[in-house]
Amino acid sequence: MKEEKMENGSKKWGFGANEEVNTALDITIRGILTMVMDNLDAGDKRQIIPLGHGDPSAFPCFRTTHIAEDAMVDAVRSAKFNSYAPASGILSTRRSIAEYLSRDLPYKLSSDDVHLTIGCTQAIEVALTVLARPGANILLPRPGYPFYEARAAFSNLQVRHFDLLPEKGWEVDLDAVQALADENTVAMVIINPGNPCGNVFTYQHLEKVAETAKKLGILIISDEVYDHLAFGSNQFVPMGVFGSIVPVLTLGSISKRWIVPGWRFGWLVTNDPNGILKKTKIVDCIKGCLNICSNPSTLIQGAVPQILKKTKGDFFMKIINILRQASDICYDRIKEIPCITCPHKPEGSMFVMAKLNLSLLEDINDDLDFCFKLAKEESVIILPGVAVGMKNWLRITFAIEPSSLEDGLGRIKSFYQRHAKQQ
Structure with missing residues (x-):
């Protein structure tokens, strides 16, 4: 077969742009x-x-607080955080995050439940990657955070949208969730406190979300990057509170609460006291995914325990x-x-x-x-x-x-x- 040539006589270039990126x-x-x-x-x-x-x-x-700034300086000057870190993150840092998040839960997290990521963005990437088996679909809120749609497209994960209801304070349309789900649905995403709506879900509504997910046999990805930034009548309740009802992947970071988005430090946490995510190999897959990803800077990993422990109310x-x-x-x-x-x-x-x-x-x-x-x-x-x-x-x-x-x-x-x- 005759090779296709360009005008100058050379072989046609064998590369082109990935249209998914555009x-x-x-x-x-x-x-x-x-x-x-x-x-x-x-x-x-x-x-x-x-x-x-x-x-x-x-x-x-x-x-941000001077506590956070000082913690970063101390991490640099200690010379203890200049080496590579384990794939899931430095143990002491994971332990400190487990303790920080456990304050709001009816059970205790361990360091094994915590995986460190480059901001919440990488946590989203990992969560969707590990769920993306052939033919799978995921339920996303509308309105929502469009990075989920973009990332799902890269992973060939089909997206189905359920509405948030403005007339009900942007609550999840749970009837729509049940109508959308089928045997190929793997998870639903909630964002609490809400981006873009500015809502904060009540305990009672989150419990209904958990019960609905359990009925459908799907896990919940709970995006809590704005955790505790609540200033209305509803207090922030982490989805992990209902981890005994349904497995929850909690995504979070220090970006918003500490006002340091450029520090790029987040986490993916398994709220799963019944061990379902281990039995289904999701935990192993998270670890495998992180083995081929970059880590957060060891300097910020080294600073986080001090940041979490010493920041005042x-x-x-x-x-x-x-x-x-x-x-x-x-x-x-x-x-x-x-x-x-x-x-x-x-x-x-x-x-x-x-x-x-x-x-x-x-x-x-x-x-x-x-x-x-x-x-x-x-x-x-x-x-x-x-x-x-x-x-x-x-x-x-x-x-x-x-x-x-x-x-x-x-x-x-x-x-x-x-x-x-x-x-």
Whole structure:
């Protein structure tokens, strides 16, 4: 057979781009926010107001505790953490996380239940990888965190969406979960406190979620990266509380509670007092996956026990109070903007979902168009709801300086007034 040649006579190149990567870029928060920011007007000299991404670490009021900074310095200077770490992480660090998480559970975790990851992102990657057998499907919330969809596509794991119900405080539609599941369903994902909804599930609702999962014979992946960032009427309850009902993979990190997302330290924890995940070889598969992955930096691993042990409650209360104040500002100012409505006041995490009423706007086609034009005209960045599975909604973060939040929401109001449909 004659080989295909290029114009210069050489053999045709045997490589090409992985189209799955390009598709994933289009559906991730980073990818869509990059598209929104491409519309910024370089001539606008006002401060850019970032209401799209949940990273408050750039703002002075959200600085992490000196305990965490000192722990990192101590880890470097000790010269004890310059070597490679075991695949699942340094034993003392895993033990400290087990103790930290066990405070909220009716049973005790051991270091064997804890696997360290490069942020919560890698924990998601590992969890979906170990579940991705041929023909399997996973149930994801809508709205949700789109990295799950992107990662599932890489693992050839089919995705099915169940709705969160705004009229019920963004509770899980459990009837939909039962209707979606079949013999190939392996797990369902919940995010608590909620990204993007700002909700905090009650104990009673989480118990119903656990009982539903048990009935279906599936495990629960509980994304708790915003653990304890709750400032409404509902207290944060970890899904692991119900580990005796259904096996739970808890995903978490220090990124949000300690305001250090760039430190890239997280964990994947098996909440499984009945040993089901061991019997089904899921634990072995997690270890095998981590054997071929990179580890978190040994420096942050070395610092974490001190961070968890020595951080005082007043630091956490300060962060909670700032978030509560900011969420109040956000909710109240949204009420002053007729074209967007918030069905449920945020009670946790750093976000709120607001519905866009296009009928009140003259020349806005959809949520993407709204965000593109808002960036260009007002230098305000917000995330279009289509990025999290809710077309013609908006996800707004309030985890910034309160004065900047006031400014940004004021600009959105001005944007509305400029584009309001004439009566």
